[in-house]
């Protein structure tokens with residue numbers, strides 16, 4: 119009861135704050151469609167009352183809004199009373215994400231960035247993450263760490279992923295022996311966690327051996343938001359709230375969990391420097407990148423349109439290794455890479471279990487590759503795993519039907535006139551690219567509810583707008599970890615599917631719904647399947 123009263127009081131204060139800023143006739147005055155605003159946060163799925171009350175996942179809400187409005191090119195919304203534009207058209211998405219990128223460098227408005235930055239050391243670690251950094255500070259960090267994620271560097275890290283893949287296959291083998299159903303999100307969660315732990319933190323998280331290993335428990339805690347966590351965020355957002363928090367030395371973000379990861383990465387760096395050991399993992403590469411010691415190499419794989427659009431023309435101002443940036447970057451790999459990759463693998467396996475013909479076609483492709491493999495490790499090498507078109511198509515179709523991040527945000531960094539209109543978006547206003555809606559538009563993807571990897575043949579792709587797929591975002595602020603994620607997912611699925619077949623059982627849900635409490639489009643129901651040995 120007491121938390122509800124406090125939330126109620128905070129909402130009233132918030133309401134008056136919004137009243138000062140609100141421009142609720144903005145879209146109406148410009149004849150732009152908008153969903154009905156909801157007290158007190160406006161109709162934006164990110165901040166709407168329904169989402170907050172945990173009734174509907176915000177990504178679902180974004181898709182429903184677009185469907186209800188008939189998939190307009192764009193529609194209007196309000197974030198805390200300020201207008202924000204929601205884009206449902208691939209060409210307009212390209213305009214925002216690439217052509218007019220200098221107006222949309224940031225991911226969130228200046229006010230929000232400042233509010234969440236905080237003065238506490240813990241908050242500094244979060245505010246320095248690439249996902250939330252603004253302007254030139256983001257450009258510096260992004261340009262510094264881009265060479266870490268090139269194909270050439272990933273090749274050097276593949277051996278660590280092989281090791282975790284062996285644990286995954288062993289664990290799936292035990293499920294096959296038991297003959298019982300098991301939960302896919304949990305299984306691939308362990309795989310994703312251990313991959314990130316070994317590559318980005320230089321430690322063995324041992325998730326497969328011990329579900330409650332300290333690393334796993336802390337990593338899971340990053341993603342779980344209690345009422346107290348939500349209240350600290352709300353407190354920081356109301357005027358004067360942060361001052362009170364500073365007086366009580368209370369950070370906005372979770373203190374113990376953040377410091378756990380801080381200690382790990384700090385310890386790993388100190389150990390490497392002291393013992394002069396090198397693993398060529400992400401930790402070493404990040405240290406090199408901070409010292410500007412990674413030569414920029416252009417791989418053939420990286421000259422496609424996606425990479426061309428991602429080019430960032432920025433000269434990095436180098437400084438000595440900065441502990442905060444290093445820890446923040448290791449943390450962002452965990453935050454942005456753990457759940458996203460685990461969920462993509464789990465949902466793909468679920469769809470394979472539900473679609474036997476697709477799984478069989480993929481199995482044939484995998485077995486052809488196995489026939490050509492000479493690698494002593496028993497795994498495909500980098501080039502072999504990248505040359506499996508159907509595996510790639512399957513993963514893309516999973517992310518089309520269920521994009522992990524259904525709303526991709528940008529904030530206006532300079533006033534902007536929406537092309538073809540006289541509508542002025544002011545600096546600080548947000549734009550949401552509704553990937554959920556673009557992926558569900560029947561004019562772009564006929565029969566959009568159907569899981570069909572054939573939508574991603576070379577020919578099918580060439581007949582569509584390139585921005586009709588936004589699973590990894592687009593432009594200079596796209597997903598920096600895309601190659602890493604795809605490599606990890608492909609190696610893991612390859613190794614499992616080669617030996618085992620996913621089978622749907624009466625316990626497998628017909629259709630999953632999305633978790634209303636999650637920011638990502640995460641399945642709410644357990645994804646239960648069986649595996650049988652081939």
Ligand code: HEM
Pocket residue numbers: 225248249250260450451452454455456458459462517522523526527588589590591592593594595596597598599600602603604
């Ligand atoms: C299948 C797995 C993944 C999916 C679907 C995914 C998707 C995305 C999307 C949609 C964005 C926003 C892009 C935009 O705003 O245009 C993003 C950003 C980002 N992702 Fe991923 N991601 C995945 C895995 C990873 C991994 C493994 C890492 C780290 C190794 C990572 C690191 C990041 C970072 C740092 C950003 C922010 C980039 C910036 O602001 O410059 N992601 N991701």
